[in-house]
Amino acid sequence: MVLAGGRITRRRAGLAGVLVEAAFGVLLAAGLALEVAVVLSRRPSWPVGLALVLITAAVCGAALLRRRFPAPAAAAAIVLCGVAELIDWRTGRQGQPAPIACLALLVVVASAVRHLPGAAGAVAVATGSAAVAAGTVERYATYLAQDVPNALTATKIMVAGWAVAVSVGLWRRVGDARRRAMVDEVRRTERLALARDLHDVAAHHLTGLIIQAQVAQLATDADPPTVRATLAEIETAGAEALASVRQVVRLLRGDQPELPTLPGSLAGLLDRFDGTGVRAALDLPDGPPPADWPPEITAGIYRIVQEALTNVARHARDARTVTVTLAHAGRTIRLCVADDGQPGRSARPDGHGLVGMRERAAALGGELSAGPRTPTGWTVEATIPAPGGS
Structure with missing residues (x-):
């Protein structure tokens, strides 16, 4: 039995994030190169030209560091773009901050509004970036009055971009807060169990x-x-x-039926599950588990299997079989619940049931993962230290 489905899912998600960040970095690099070419073509004095290029580069760097350092990245991007506007105002160097710097600023704003702790930080970032956006609009309006090409388009993009950045950040922030509240509730329920x-x-x-x-x-x-x-x-x-x-031990004690014992309780659980129309099988490659396993181990395994089968019944409506494999050779107990449902099922790898199962496995000193299997189906896999193992 290979416990790889959930890890592969997380690895793919992490790889997708890395690719997105890499693509964003390439875009920023291309925009910075274009800004260098534009500055050189306008032949400003070298201190002004160097300052504009360095400001653009620093804002792009802040955008790449926005997730690791949200508050410093947001503060740096806002201040630097404000400085670029002042240079534009004093020297007449059109189009500052540079378009790529404006894009980087908006990305930083959206990220900071979403991730900064406390409402004060998000409001400060939204307000500061609004001031920068207003200054940029003032610069574009000046060029518009001078019949500079594309000034009106740039003005509209900046106003709309700021509104979109703040709105997206707030929307994701509210979604994150709701998600944390639901996860906390699921964890609380599992801890009470x-x-x-x-x-x-x-x-x-x-x-x-x-x-x-x-x-x-x-x-x-x-x-x-x-x-x-x-x-x-x-x-x-x-x-x-x-x-x-x-x-x-956790928080409270409530009424609870007698803890199940293995493997008879699992066989009974699978027999009852057969009534859902999905054929269930129990595989014990190392034979029945030892009778002296502590009750908390048997209860944890039973409830992980119970929740996994519940997810199969809810989400894998096209599944025909589900197999529960319990191996206990060596120092590790390995549990796998695998069905043969088709891809595209509506199960979520971060659903509430999986949060509870992960909490249950973690309480026993183990870990749990879930994800699609090849070629079809879904797998819930848990590893738990065996009693007496070192």
Whole structure:
């Protein structure tokens, strides 16, 4: 079993982002080269020409660094474009800031309005860029009065560009906030579900501790080996109980049915899933899991499978089969839920169900990924440290 689908999806998404940034960098480089040619053709004094080229280059650089340093990039782009306008106003060097600098500024503004923490930062960037846009419009209006070609078009583009940049930034900011709120709610729900496991896990271990303590009390002073052995068992059971409670404890405790055990509970779960019209199969390449797995491990695996099957029922309506594979050789438990649905299904790799499953896997010290498989279908894959593994 190869746990690669989710990682491939994330790798492709990261590669797409890199390609977009590379294309944007090429565009900025081409625009900067064009601006250098324009400045040289107008033959300004060398300090003015050098200043205009350096300002354009710096604004383009700020645009490339906008995601890593949103606030400094936005401040630098706004100030530099304002300086370019002042140079234009004092020297009459038409078209400053340069068109490519204006484009870079608008991209920085949209990104900063989206990502800057707090409303004050977004408002400051929107206001500062509005002032720069107004100054640019004033410059273009001056050239328009002088019958300079394309001045009216440039004015319209700058006004519309600022409005679009701020609007897109605000729209994405609101969308990000809603997404974070939904993810936080899903995580809270999943953590509460983990809290409900606490009672059962604690009861499992503490019952054994109580029984062993009772045995120690019944042992007489004439049988010290039995007392010592019982105390050693109590120490071991106490350490196991502490580890389990630390792993599963969260916020609250609510009513919860008895935790499932493997593999019988998985077989029952798949039998019930057969009623949806999708044939389900359980594959145990390493045989049934050990009976002494901690309850939190069995509960986590059960609920990951349960949520994955729910996603199959909701999103893979054209799927005919789904296979649950549980391997546990070595130090890692590997779980895979794969269906054969066709590409283009509406499942989302960042949906709420997947957020909950990732939270469940992370609580057990593991990780979970999801994504399309080749040639068809969808796969949910989890790796969890095996009990006792190092």
